[in-house]
Amino acid sequence: MPTALITGITGQDGSYLAEFLLSKGYQVVGMARRSSTLTYERIDHLLDDITVVQGDLHDQSSLLSTLEEYNPDEVYNLAAQSFVPTSWSQAVLTGEVTALGVTRLLEAIRLYNKKIRFYQASSSEMFGKVLEVPQRESTPFYPRSPYGVAKVYGHWITINYRESYGLYAASGILFNHESPRRGMEFVTRKITDGVARIKLEMTNELRLGNLESRRDWGFAGDYVKAMWMMLQQDEPDNFVIGTGETHAVREFCEIAFGRVGLDYRDYVVQDPRFYRPAEVDLLVSDPSKARAKLGWQPEVSFHQLVEMMVDADMERLSNSH
Numbered sequence: 311m312p313t314a315l316i317t318g319i320t321g322q323d324g325s326y327l328a329e330f331l332l333s334k335g336y337q338v339v340g341m342a343r344r345s346s347t348l349t350y351e352r353i354d355h356l357l358d359d360i361t362v363v364q365g366d367l368h369d370q371s372s373l374l375s376t377l378e379e380y381n382p383d384e385v386y387n388l389a390a391q392s393f394v395p396t397s398w399s400q401a402v403l404t405g406e407v408t409a410l411g412v413t414r415l416l417e418a419i420r421l422y423n424k425k426i427r428f429y430q431a432s433s434s435e436m437f438g439k440v441l442e443v444p445q446r447e448s449t450p451f452y453p454r455s456p457y458g459v460a461k462v463y464g465h466w467i468t469i470n471y472r473e474s475y476g477l478y479a480a481s482g483i484l485f486n487h488e489s490p491r492r493g494m495e496f497v498t499r500k501i502t503d504g505v506a507r508i509k510l511e512m513t514n515e516l517r518l519g520n521l522e523s524r525r526d527w528g529f530a531g532d533y534v535k536a537m538w539m540m541l542q543q544d545e546p547d548n549f550v551i552g553t554g555e556t557h558a559v560r561e562f563c564e565i566a567f568g569r570v571g572l573d574y575r576d577y578v579v580q581d582p583r584f585y586r587p588a589e590v591d592l593l594v595s596d597p598s599k600a601r602a603k604l605g606w607q608p609e610v611s612f613h614q615l616v617e618m619m620v621d622a623d624m625e626r627l628s629n630s631h
Contacts, residue, residue: 311335311336311337312335312336312337312383312384313336313337313338313339313380313381313382313383313384314331314336314337314338314339314382314383314384314385314386315339315340315341315376315377315380315382315384315385315386316328316331316338316339316340316341316385316386316388317341317365317367317385317386317387317388317389317415318341318342318387318388318389318390318431319338319340319341319342319353319360319362319388320340320342320349320350320352320353321352321388321389321493322352322489322491322492322493322530323388323431323487323530323533323534323537324340324352324353324386324388325352325353325356325491326489326491326530326531326533326534327386327388327534327537327538328340328353328356328360329356330531330534330535330538331538332356332359332360334538337361338356338359338360338361339360339361339362339363339376339380339382340353340360340361340362340363341362341363341364341365341376341389342362342363342364342365343364343365343366343389344364344366350362352491361380363376363379363380367389367407367410367411367412367414367415368406368407368411368414369414370414370417370418373414373415373418374418374421374422377418377419377422377423377426378422381423382426383426383427384426384427384428384429384541385415385419385426385427385428385429386429386431386537387411387412387415387428387429387430387431388431389407389411390407390408390411390431390460390461390464391403391404391407391408391457391460394435394455394457394458395495396457396495397455397456397457397458397460398455398456401456404456404457404460405456405459405460405463407460408457408460408461408463408464409459409460409461409463409464409467410463411464412430412463412464412467412468413467415428416428416467416468416471416477416479419477420471420475420477424475424476424477425478426477426478427478427480427541427546428468428477428478428479428480429480429481429482429537429540429541430464430465430468430479430480430481430482431482431484431537432461432464432465432468432481432482432483432484432548433457433458433461433483433484434483434484434485434486434526434550434552434593434595435453435454435455435457435458435461435593436451436453436458436461436462436465436483437449437451437452437453437593438451438452438453438454438455438458439452439454440452440592440593443592443594444554444594444595444596445550445593445594445595445596446550446595446596446598446599447483447548447549447550447599451465465481465483465548468480468481469481469548472546477546478541478546479546480540480541480543480546480547480548480549481548481549482533482536482537482540482548482549482551483548483549483550483551484533484536484551484552485525485526485527485528485550485551485552485553485593485594485595486498486525486526486527486528486593487527487528487529487530487532487533488527488528488529488530488615488619489529489530489531489615489618489619490502490618490619490622490623491530492530492619497518497519497559497562498527498562498616498619499619499623500516500518501516501518501559501562501563501566502566502616502619502620502622502623503623503627504516504577505566505567505569505570505572505620505623505624506570506620506623506624506626506627506628507627508567508572508577509570509572509624510624510627510628510631512627512631514577515577515578515579516563516577516578516579517578517579517580517581517583517584518559518563518578518579518580518581518584519559519580519581519582519583519584519585520559520580520584520585521558521559521560521563521578521580522558522559522560523558523559524556524557524558524559524592524593524594525556525557525559525593526552526553526554526555526556526557526593526594526595527553527557527562527612527615528551528552528553528608528610528612528615529608529609529610529614529615529618531610532608532609532610533551533608535606536549536551536600536604536606539604539605539606540604543603543604547603549597549599549600549603549604550595550596550597550599550600551595551597551600551606552594552595552596552597553595553597553608553612554594554595554596554597555594555612556592556593556594557612560574562616563578565612565613565616565617566616566619566620569616569617569620569621570620570624
C-alpha cells in the first residue's frame with residue numbers, strides 16, 4: 311500500500327485529493343498547521359481513514375520529521391497562502407509560505423529520500439498579464455500579484471531541484487478550479503452563497519468587483535486526478551491543467567441566479583472596493599499536453615459546476631435557516 315503525504319489537506323484540493331487517493335488504495339497522511347481552532351470541516355468525513363499530523367512550511371524540522379516518521383512514496387504540496395487579494399496585504403507571509411515553503415519541503419526530501427515523488431501546485435496566476443493566448447507550458451510568466459510572484463518562485467525551484475538533484479519533481483500549472491468546498495472568500499463561492507441567501511430572503515444584494523474578468527474554471531474533483539497522473543509518469547514534467555474555455559464573472563452570475571429562477575441584474579452591485587490593484591484580464595489554458603501525455607480531461611462542464619455549487623449552498627443554508 312503506497313503512502314502519500316498531502317500538505318494543505320484541510321483545503322479544497324487537499325480534501326478531494328485525499329478522497330481520490332483513498333479510492334486508489336493509498337495510506338494518506340495529511341499535514342496541517344497547528345491552530346487553536348480546528349478547521350477540519352472539509353475532511354471531517356475522512357478522519358477515520360487518514361492520519362493528520364501537525365507541521366508547517368515555515369518549519370524545516372517539522373517537515374523532515376514527518377518524512378522520517380511516515381516515509382511517503384509521494385508528496386503533494388498543496389499548502390499555500392492561496393488567496394490572491396490577501397497576498398497584497400500580507401506579501402511577506404505569502405512569500406514565506408508559497409515560495410520558500412516549497413524550498414524547505416524539497417530540501418527535506420533531498421536530505422531524507424531522493425526517491426520520493428513530489429508534486430508542486432503551480433498556478434495560472436503565474437501567467438498574470440498574459441503574453442500569449444491560450445497559455446501553455448512554454449508561455450512566459452508575468453505575474454500580477456505577490457501570490458503569482460511567489461508561485462513562480464515555487465515553480466522554478468521545483469524545476470531546479472529536479473535538474474540539480476535528479477528529484478522526481480513535477481509541477482501542475484492549474485487554472486481556476488472550484489467546488490462546493492471552495493472558500494467563501496473566492497468570487498465563485500461568494501456568488502453561489504449570495505444566490506442562495508438572496509433566494510432564501512436572507513439578503514437582497516450581492517456586491518462584486520469586475521464582472522468582465524474572465525477565467526478558465528473547472529471542477530476541483532477533476533483536477534486532483536491530474537495531480538496523481540503526473541506522479542505516475544516515467545519522467546517528471548510540467549503540465550498545464552484547465553478546460554481550455556474561458557467565461558466572464560458575469561456569465562457565472564447569469565447561470566447561478568438562473569438556477570434559482572432569478573435575474574442577476576436585479577441583485578448584483580459592482581463595487582470598486584473589490585477591484586484588484588493589478589487585474590489579470592484573460593486566463594485560458596491550452597491543456598493539450600496533459601490530454602496527450604496523461605490522458606486527462608475534465609468531466610464536469612462549466613454549467614454543471616456552477617449549478618452544483620448553487621445547489622450545495624441552497625441545501626446548506628436551507629438546513630441552517
